[in-house]
Amino acid sequence: MRVFLSATSLLSTYGGPAYSVSRLATALGEAGVEVGLWSSDDSVGVNPAIMEADQVRPLRGSAASALRSFGDVDVIHDNGIWLPHNHRLASIASERRVPRVVSTRGMLEPWAMNHKRNKKRIAWALYQRRDLATAQWLHTTGENERATVEEFRLGAPVAVIPNGVELPPRGQTAGRLAAPREFRTALFIGRIYPVKGLPMLIEAWARVRPIGWRLRIAGPDEGGHRAVVERAVLAAGLGSTVSFLDYLGDDARGSHLLGADLFILPSHSESFGLAVAEALAHSLPVLTTRQAPWGVLEDYRCGWWVNATVEGVAGGLRLATSAGTEELAEMGARGRELVAARFRWQEVAKQFIALYERL
Structure with missing residues (x-):
């Protein structure tokens, strides 16, 4: 299986998603999945854990060029919504008829929706609702978030899978x-x-x-x-x-x-x-x-x-x-x-x- 896994940033200062997407990539690789890992800010190249991981290929450049470099994929798994690269990946997946999973990462929660509310209303009407509705699966990390996502009645099924964490000795x-x-x-x-x-x-x-x-x-x-x-x-x-x-x-x-x-x-x-x-x-x-x-x-x-x-x-x-x-x-x-x-x-x-x- 070949998976194109994308994130906004993999810099540790970006918060939890930077860690969880990076670590998901290595965990998938350890399980035998070929992973192409890409971030919109090109930070994939400064993550030493990714650079050393087997089965995980860091990808640079635009989303389109990264996908061309990686080759045919079975799944595009995008993390996050609203940003231009998220919309671009939705378009690419549709053009190439590649199944797409979107991890919403809490971005449809009420507090998040009210942050920069007017811009999000415009984006929702122009492309974001459609991009989510055309995904094959939506992913949340908890039941509360799944309930929130389902209130939007997007039509796409929602899977709940938690983040992981390392256990110290x-x-x-x-x-x-x-x-x-x-x-x-x-x-x-x-x-x-x-x-x-x-x-x-x-x-x-x-x-x-x-x-x-x-x-x-x-x-x-x-x-x-x-x-x-x-x-x-x-x-x-x-x-x-x-x-x-x-x-x-x-x-x-x-x-x-x-x-x-x-x-x-x-x-x-x-x-x-x-x-x-x-x-x-x-x-x-x-x-x-x-x-x-x-x-x-x-x-x-x-x-x-x-x-x-x-x-x-x-x-x-x-x-x-x-x-x-x-x-x-x-x-x-x-x-x-x-x-x-x-x-x-x-x-x-x-x-x-x-x-x-x-x-």
């Missing part, structure tokens, strides 16, 4: 039960952007002011939003307990996850929330909102799933920060079991291959 989390520390750490990792709900988190933290805890916010600034969050921190008098870190590379990211006691993702909208899965893989309990598809946190008793309001996040913080070290460690261990059972990349690749074979 089990022994790396043992340090959390070592001698008591001056502070326990709550950690956010992600883009510093309005949809992530950080001002709401700061207001909730100011209400709770958990004794013996500090909050670290790590990630790249987008659109100057970090300054907004920093002002909220200062206005709430939290400068001594809330700190900011810039973008974390893979090693630093893992180190901070292993050094934390709680992970927080206070988003207003998430199609999957890859950072949640990554935190659970590092045996870290999670507090996130019901706008992220992680109700399973309650099923596995490995976190808190709260309303996306100041009151909801504050309530979750009270529960999480009043839990003892051993209780948090037990919750984290159950979270790791959840990831091992449901979110390994090998299993995700098998589900995509089964989907491709149905086309």
Whole structure:
């Protein structure tokens, strides 16, 4: 099987889709699929994991030239919507009569639709609705997003396949039960952007002011939003307990996850929330909102799933920060079991291959 897999960007600063599309490519390759991987910003050429992967061929240039270079394909799998290259790939697939899968990546969720709303209304009428309706399959990473997509009545079937995540060695989390520390750490990792709900988190933290805890916010600034969050921190008098870190590379990211006691993702909208899965893989309990598809946190008793309001996040913080070290460690261990059972990349690749074979 030969699959043309496309993304907007594979730069790590682009967020979760950059990682998940790259890792899907290598997982498919490991399963024997020939993958041509292309990104609209040409960043495929700077991803060392892709450059070294067997069965994955990095493709450069325009979408049309990349497809010509790769040759005949069985499936075009595009990630994302709205942009010119997404529309171009829809046209190419139609012209060549190649089956097409589109991963919507949360871009039809209400928050996303209201962002640059007028431009999206025009694009929807001109091409985007048609492009989605003519796909052979649409893909979402969670049931909530599937329900949203199905409300548009596009006619194309919708498959739900989660993102995957890597499991670090089990022994790396043992340090959390070592001698008591001056502070326990709550950690956010992600883009510093309005949809992530950080001002709401700061207001909730100011209400709770958990004794013996500090909050670290790590990630790249987008659109100057970090300054907004920093002002909220200062206005709430939290400068001594809330700190900011810039973008974390893979090693630093893992180190901070292993050094934390709680992970927080206070988003207003998430199609999957890859950072949640990554935190659970590092045996870290999670507090996130019901706008992220992680109700399973309650099923596995490995976190808190709260309303996306100041009151909801504050309530979750009270529960999480009043839990003892051993209780948090037990919750984290159950979270790791959840990831091992449901979110390994090998299993995700098998589900995509089964989907491709149905086309």
